[in-house]
Amino acid sequence: MQELYESAVRSMELRAIGPSAMGGRISDIKVDPSHPSNWYVAVGSGGVWKTTNSGTTWTPIFDQQASY
Numbered sequence: 001m002q003e004l005y006e007s008a009v010r011s012m013e014l015r016a017i018g019p020s021a022m023g024g025r026i027s028d029i030k031v032d033p034s035h036p037s038n039w040y041v042a043v044g045s046g047g048v049w050k051t052t053n054s055g056t057t058w059t060p061i062f063d064q065q066a067s068y
Contacts, residue, residue, distance in 0.1 A: 025044030032038040037054045040061075048062035 028042040030040045
């Protein structure tokens with residue numbers, strides 16, 4: 001059983017999937033009223049993310065800014 005578990009874990013890759021990869025605590029959400037599929041999400045640990053497809057994919061838009 002242990003070998004099966006280890007094999008399954010080895011086949012998984014860590015990937016950034018948006019704000020949940022930054023700590024999981026959402027501080028604020030803004031939805032563009034003119035384009036409802038565009039959202040901006042601020043996370044508690046710092047950073048702002050944007051999606052243009054209602055949350056299917058995310059792009060960090062605050063990575064180059066000083067924070068804290």
